[in-house]
Amino acid sequence: xxxxxxxxxxxxxxxxxxxSSLRTFAKQDLKLLAFLLIIAAFIGYGTGxxxxxxxxxxxxxxxxxLYSLYLVNEWISNRPYEVPPNLNGIWGALLFxxxxxxxxxxxxxxxMVGLIDRAQSSLVALAEAVxxxxxxxxxxxxxxxxxxxxxxxxxxxxxxLLTILRHPRFIEYFSHIDQYPDGIRVKLSIEDEKxxxxxxxxxxxxxxxxxxYDVTRMQNLEQMRKDFVDNISHELRTPLxxxxxxxxxxxxxxxxxxxxxxxxxxxxxxxxxxNALVNDLLLLSRLENEKQIPKNQIIEMPSLMNxxxxxxxxxxxxxxxxxxxxxxxxYDLIGSDMEIASAFSNxxxxxxxxxxxxxxxxxxxxxxxxxxxxxxxDTGIGINPKHLPRLTERFYRVDSARSRQSGGTGLGLAIxxxxxxxxxxxxxxxxxxxxxxxxxxxxPKSALYFVD
Ligand code: ADP
Numbered sequence: 001x002x003x004x005x006x007x008x009x010x011x012x013x014x015x016x017x018x019x020s021s022l023r024t025f026a027k028q029d030l031k032l033l034a035f036l037l038i039i040a041a042f043i044g045y046g047t048g049x050x051x052x053x054x055x056x057x058x059x060x061x062x063x064x065x066l067y068s069l070y071l072v073n074e075w076i077s078n079r080p081y082e083v084p085p086n087l088n089g090i091w092g093a094l095l096f097x098x099x100x101x102x103x104x105x106x107x108x109x110x111x112m113v114g115l116i117d118r119a120q121s122s123l124v125a126l127a128e129a130v131x132x133x134x135x136x137x138x139x140x141x142x143x144x145x146x147x148x149x150x151x152x153x154x155x156x157x158x159x160x161l162l163t164i165l166r167h168p169r170f171i172e173y174f175s176h177i178d179q180y181p182d183g184i185r186v187k188l189s190i191e192d193e194k195x196x197x198x199x200x201x202x203x204x205x206x207x208x209x210x211x212x213y214d215v216t217r218m219q220n221l222e223q224m225r226k227d228f229v230d231n232i233s234h235e236l237r238t239p240l241x242x243x244x245x246x247x248x249x250x251x252x253x254x255x256x257x258x259x260x261x262x263x264x265x266x267x268x269x270x271x272x273x274x275n276a277l278v279n280d281l282l283l284l285s286r287l288e289n290e291k292q293i294p295k296n297q298i299i300e301m302p303s304l305m306n307x308x309x310x311x312x313x314x315x316x317x318x319x320x321x322x323x324x325x326x327x328x329x330x331y332d333l334i335g336s337d338m339e340i341a342s343a344f345s346n347x348x349x350x351x352x353x354x355x356x357x358x359x360x361x362x363x364x365x366x367x368x369x370x371x372x373x374x375x376x377x378d379t380g381i382g383i384n385p386k387h388l389p390r391l392t393e394r395f396y397r398v399d400s401a402r403s404r405q406s407g408g409t410g411l412g413l414a415i416x417x418x419x420x421x422x423x424x425x426x427x428x429x430x431x432x433x434x435x436x437x438x439x440x441x442x443x444p445k446s447a448l449y450f451v452d
Pocket of ligand 1 (some may be wrong): 395
């Protein structure tokens, strides 16, 4: 480890500080010269060689200056970190000022080294893996946790990060860092199977800081939760089908008393709700398990939009809204038609449900050359801005009673969010309470297919 040079005490600081100005020191030299010249004048007066004595005095003064210069050079070359020789005159001032500047610099340097040392030892103690790479993505430094978590050893210094972390998802992340603001979660199997959350941050010109931590426990808990919801939804399906079958048979009977009829009608609407809930839960769990969904179909947007519009008109029968359809984009979508249709249809039914009778709803497909938008605009009840950040959470409702009354499961927007995520798209919502809302599904160019 780098040891800072010991900083010696400046023994004569207090004395020298009085003379640190160059002018004061120059006066000392002048006094010496004057002293030598006076002596030379006396000797010259006594001997009669006045000029010779003066030249000799100058020569002594010059020799003294040369000797001082020799001492200065000797100190700078051989022992610059020790206390400088005690010189008077202009050389003494130069030496002192040089030594003081150098000492201050060493104090700052020692502080910096101490700071770096402290930062380094705290990084070494971290349970999170920390790796630094240079502009060429070669590993410069890694803490011990990086070995346990990512398999990066001390010997790997100087090697390219991508030759060690070769997981396809990491390579993809590495080339598009900005597209993953929260980093990525990957499954690594160094000894046991581990799930690791990795985040890359750029610093300096092109250097990278990698921070990774173990999320295996969190991943297992999440998986347990998903499996539980998936299993319970599957288990509920069969009893629900049997119940709805019987309830339907009873409801259809003609000799049934009005009291029982009302009871069966209610049972039927509740079993329908439960069915819708189970179906939505199963769809969500399928969406979370990304691999099962093929996302390479070309979805013909004009035909999908017309289909959605026809369905909307049927659903609109009880509401009497004015429905409009706008298609002015030549792009088709690349993805999974069933999931996309289900997401768009959720947005449309929401607009119809949450708009008081006789409103206006516009369904649109537009693009700006870079991105394409599926939008649903309504003149409905709107949403207070404070609800917007949580709107796509499962079972999050602005008004629970209203949502239940309109047959909502509270999962519609969660499904929309997941479907869009799978298509590299996202949802934008603009809404003003009591005026209406615009829900926009925004698709990047990578999910679009241009049709002439
Ligand atoms: P729900 O089944 O309750 O409709 P969603 O997930 O589809 O569940 O929507 C969540 C909540 O967002 C709804 O309960 C409703 O409060 C609000 N919401 C969704 N769409 C609209 C809309 N177009 N206008 C006003 N509120 C809406």
